[in-house]
Amino acid sequence: MYIDKTLCKNCLDCLPVCPMGAIQLENKEVFIDYESCVECGVCLRFDICEQTAIKQVEEIPYPRILRAVFSDPVQTHKSTGVAGRGTEEMKTNDVTNLFKKGKIGFSIEIGRPSVGAYLKDLDKVVRKVTDMGVEFSEDNPVVPLIADRKTGALKSEILGEKVISAIAEFMVSDEKVIEFIHEMVRFLDAEIDAVATMSVISRADEKGVP
Ligand code: SF4
Numbered sequence: 001m002y003i004d005k006t007l008c009k010n011c012l013d014c015l016p017v018c019p020m021g022a023i024q025l026e027n028k029e030v031f032i033d034y035e036s037c038v039e040c041g042v043c044l045r046f047d048i049c050e051q052t053a054i055k056q057v058e059e060i061p062y063p064r065i066l067r068a069v070f071s072d073p074v075q076t077h078k079s080t081g082v083a084g085r086g087t088e089e090m091k092t093n094d095v096t097n098l099f100k101k102g103k104i105g106f107s108i109e110i111g112r113p114s115v116g117a118y119l120k121d122l123d124k125v126v127r128k129v130t131d132m133g134v135e136f137s138e139d140n141p142v143v144p145l146i147a148d149r150k151t152g153a154l155k156s157e158i159l160g161e162k163v164i165s166a167i168a169e170f171m172v173s174d175e176k177v178i179e180f181i182h183e184m185v186r187f188l189d190a191e192i193d194a195v196a197t198m199s200v201i202s203r204a205d206e207k208g209v210p
């Protein structure tokens with residue numbers, strides 16, 4: 001996203017709408033900080049600029065386009081056909097019957113609005129859970145970013161991209177769950193330089209017993 005200087009009147013109206021603080025003021029001129037902007041599209045959708053000075057480039061190049069697909073809820077991931085940061089399953093609360101008895105579903109979300117996260121932190125998470133032997137949800141938008149399924153390493157060219165958040169989703173067998181949670185809490189606290197949220201999904205029987 002960028003501001004067309006020939007149209008902008010530096011009225012400051014757009015400054016508060018950016019969830020990442022990327023619309024900034026310097027020397028009385030409003031601009032979008034290229035590194036802070038995660039291409040979420042909020043500033044355009046708000047239609048706040050009467051001068052139509054806020055513009056998007058015709059095609060966001062790869063790997064920067066990953067900022068948009070993980071930050072703009074109306075962008076669809078080409079790899080999965082799903083919009084947003086998690087699988088259809090994550091957003092619709094188990095309508096696809098993904099989580100069978102004996103398997104516990106996990107998601108680890110890195111980042112949140114206003115702070116975001118770099119994909120290098122997601123890389124650390126995916127490597128760690130791969131090493132712990134989890135089973136990835138194949139329609140999770142993070143999976144196509146993995147360059148090496150043995151190590152969990154993400155594609156090197158994407159690690160410097162910033163997003164509002166990204167969610168890794170996978171399953172852990174129920175006998176390993178407690179050990180897994182303890183290890184991940186230790187790992188996230190010690191190794192991840194971003195906000196991290198871990199969620200757990202389990203299937204209950206008709207009596208409500210997980
Ligand atoms: S709202 Fe439009 S005119 Fe006003 S500062 Fe932002 S880009 Fe410039």
Ligand code: SF4
Pocket residue numbers: 001017018019020021022023032036037038039040041042043044
């Ligand atoms: S696209 Fe999103 S992050 Fe970038 S300037 Fe607009 S609101 Fe801010």
